[in-house]
Amino acid sequence: MTMKRIAIIGGGAAGMVAAIAAARKDQEVVLLEKGPKLGYKVLISGNGSCNLTNHQKEIPLRDFIHCFPGNGKFLYGALSRMDPEATMRFFEELGVALTVERGGRVFPLSKKSKDLVDALEREIRRLGVEVKLNSRVSKIEKEGDSFRILLSGGASLEFDKVVIATGGKSFPGTGSTGDGYSFAKSLEHTVVPTFPALVPLKIPSVVSLAGLSLRNVKAAILEKGKVLAEEQGEMLFTHTGVSGPIVLTLSRLVSQKKEVSLFLRIDFKPALSREQVDAGLLRDWNKNPRQLLSNALRERLPFNLIPFVLAVASIPAERVTAEVKKEERKKLVETLKGWLLPIDGVLPIETAIVTAGGVEVKEIDPKSMESKKVPGLYWAGEVIDIDGVTGGYNLQAAWSTGFLAGESAAKDHSPCKFND
Numbered sequence: 001m002t003m004k005r006i007a008i009i010g011g012g013a014a015g016m017v018a019a020i021a022a023a024r025k026d027q028e029v030v031l032l033e034k035g036p037k038l039g040y041k042v043l044i045s046g047n048g049s050c051n052l053t054n055h056q057k058e059i060p061l062r063d064f065i066h067c068f069p070g071n072g073k074f075l076y077g078a079l080s081r082m083d084p085e086a087t088m089r090f091f092e093e094l095g096v097a098l099t100v101e102r103g104g105r106v107f108p109l110s111k112k113s114k115d116l117v118d119a120l121e122r123e124i125r126r127l128g129v130e131v132k133l134n135s136r137v138s139k140i141e142k143e144g145d146s147f148r149i150l151l152s153g154g155a156s157l158e159f160d161k162v163v164i165a166t167g168g169k170s171f172p173g174t175g176s177t178g179d180g181y182s183f184a185k186s187l188e189h190t191v192v193p194t195f196p197a198l199v200p201l202k203i204p205s206v207v208s209l210a211g212l213s214l215r216n217v218k219a220a221i222l223e224k225g226k227v228l229a230e231e232q233g234e235m236l237f238t239h240t241g242v243s244g245p246i247v248l249t250l251s252r253l254v255s256q257k258k259e260v261s262l263f264l265r266i267d268f269k270p271a272l273s274r275e276q277v278d279a280g281l282l283r284d285w286n287k288n289p290r291q292l293l294s295n296a297l298r299e300r301l302p303f304n305l306i307p308f309v310l311a312v313a314s315i316p317a318e319r320v321t322a323e324v325k326k327e328e329r330k331k332l333v334e335t336l337k338g339w340l341l342p343i344d345g346v347l348p349i350e351t352a353i354v355t356a357g358g359v360e361v362k363e364i365d366p367k368s369m370e371s372k373k374v375p376g377l378y379w380a381g382e383v384i385d386i387d388g389v390t391g392g393y394n395l396q397a398a399w400s401t402g403f404l405a406g407e408s409a410a411k412d413h414s415p416c417k418f419n420d
Contacts, residue, residue, distance in 0.1 A: 003028055004160040006409050007149055009137050009183075011038040012175070013395055014381025014402030015165035016120045017090075021406030022163070023127035029406075030157070031129050032149070034136035034175055038124075039117035041167065041174040045395065050113030052091070053399070054392040055084040056104035068397065069252055070197065070356050070387035077366040078400035081407070084392075087399050094119040105392050140164075140183050142374055161376045161409040163369075165402055168355025168382040169194055176355070180383035184359045187374050192385045194357035195255045196349040198248040198394075203241035203264065203341050210239045212302055218270035219246050221253055222263040222340070229253050232270055240347060249389045252356060255346050266339045268301065278333045285321035296321050300336070309335050354394045358385040369405035380405040 004027050008019045011033030023029045031038075042050060054067070061079055065072040082090070088098055088106060096119045097109035108115045124131060136152040140162060149157045166180035181191045213236045220230035235244035242264065254262060269277050284296055294317040297306050310317050313332040315324065324332075349355060363372050364379050371377040380402040388394045 002412055004410065005030070005158070006161045006163065006406075007032060007147070007157065007159040008163045008165060008406070009140075009149075010165035010167060010175075010180070010381070010383075011035070011131070011133075012165060012167050012381065013039070013042050013398035014167075014405070015163070016117075016124060017399050017402035018163045018165055018378075018380050018406030018409075019129045020120065020123050020127060021403045022410040023124070023129050023406075025407065025410035027410045029127075029129045030159070031124065031131045032135045032137055032151075033131070033133050034179075036133055038121055038131070038133075041171055041176060042117050042395075043113050044171070044174065045113055046107070048113050049107055049111040050116055051105045051107055051392040051395070052098075052116060053084045053087050053106045053396040054104045055088060055100055055106050059104075067391070067393045068386060068388040071361045071385055072388070074361040074364075074366050074384075074386060075397060075400065078369065078397070078404045082400040082403045084396055087396060090399070090403075091116065091119065094123055103391060137179070137183070140187065142187065142377075145376065147376065161378065163378040163380055163402075163405045163409055164383060165380040165398075165405070166383050168358060169349050170196065170352040170355050170382075172350055176382070180379075181358065184383075187371070187377065189363050189371065189373060190360035192357045192360055194349065194355050196346055196352035197252040197255060197356035197387045198353035198390055199251045199255065199346045199349070199351060200238055200243035201241045201247055201251055201254060201264065201346055202344040204344055205341060206237055206241060206308070207239055209237035209304060209308070212237045212304060213244065214266075214268070214302070216270070217246075218267040219250060220265045220267075221250050221343075222265055223257070223260055227265075228262075235266075241344070242341075245390050248353065251346055252387070254343060255356070258345065262343045264341045264343055266341070268336050268339070274333050274337055277336055278329065281329060281333070285324070289322035290320050293317060293319050293321055293324060309339065312339060353390065354387050355382055356385070356387045358383050361385050368408035369401055370408055376409075378405040378409050 006022045006027050006029050008015050008031045019029050019031045099109045138152045139150040141148040147159045147162045164180050167176035169178045184191050215234050218232040221228045231246035231249050233246040235247050313335045315328050369378045381398040
């Protein structure tokens with residue numbers, strides 16, 4: 001194999017793995033990172049614990065793909081090369097002990113994302129990759145069969161292959177400021193408009209509940225009374241509205257419907273029918289008919305949520321259970337099974353966990369991550385128009401596309417044209 005000089009632009013999850021994959025093929029690899037350190041977004045993911053993938057043995061690849069609402073089918077090639085099990089082996093071989101938790105979420109056993117980044121950096125150093133920090137790329141030019149990369153400081157570098165792994169637009173403080181989209185346009189690629197995915201919803205009416213978390217509830221997005229999507233699991237009230245796993249998954253849909261009035265419906269008792277909820281309330285109240293309603297509901301709801309639910313049901317909190325009328329109880333049951341909250345949109349893309357949109361997948365070969373428009377150019381990670389639900393899926397896409405892009409860039413083959 002002829003040694004080639006390969007540039008990896010972006011030192012995040014996809015970029016670091018791409019550098020490792022290319023260097024393991026005995027290529028000369030230069031990793032260009034515009035910030036002062038590698039893996040910044042990985043370091044802060046999961047509040048520093050880093051849910052690095054999702055591994056459920058009984059789930060085949062075709063079902064795993066369904067967890068990527070943004071062009072999941074495009075990932076078949078990358079995931080076939082590096083699936084969750086292979087990803088786990090990759091990190092374990094680098095010395096990172098892992099643990100699989102509820103829902104197949106995989107974390108470092110230490111719950112420290114720094115252990116992942118340290119392991120990647122050690123391997124990068126061991127392989128002799130040249131790491132250039134504080135090196136912002138200002139321009140990429142194609143010159144014949146090679147590339148010229150211009151840095152903002154004025155330096156000019158030449159490479160045989162280039163992998164762009166610059167991330168999206170979320171968390172710009174980590175270096176993800178959309179640079180890759182500018183490179184894509186300059187290299188005649190189409191950029192699908194970006195929008196925030198996995199982002200909290202703005203619901204001003206519940207901000208006083210900030211900090212309250214709920215488990216095993218069902219949340220649904222409604223438009224004109226029609227359910228557009230629903231998820232069951234955990235959610236969290238925040239200082240701007242709501243967040244948590246099920247809300248983040250639903251947020252992608254909300255982001256796409258900016259001009260439409262939407263509602264969030266919360267079912268606090270998804271495992272019970274309305275009749276069962278009603279029977280349970282009656283059973284509780286008959287035990288102590290003189291108990292204040294606000295106290296009687298403590299076994300059913302978190303205490304600071306009770307005033308909100310009673311207000312929606314139009315029942316005074318100081319009323320005793322024996323005085324609650326049948327119609328009021330019916331209204332309370334309806335509220336417990338379907339509290340409607342008007343959505344005021346989503347938070348800005350800068351606060352999103354992941355960016356939806358990006359480089360058009362039709363212009364990338366899914367079997368190699370090579371550009372169909374510019375031979376020798378490869379794409380990896382969040383810069384591509386791919387995005388998944390919460391739970392480790394988006395990092396898995398970064399590892400997989402990064403590894404495939406780096407490995408493909410290292411292979412010997414003559415420049416070729418692709419047919420769409």
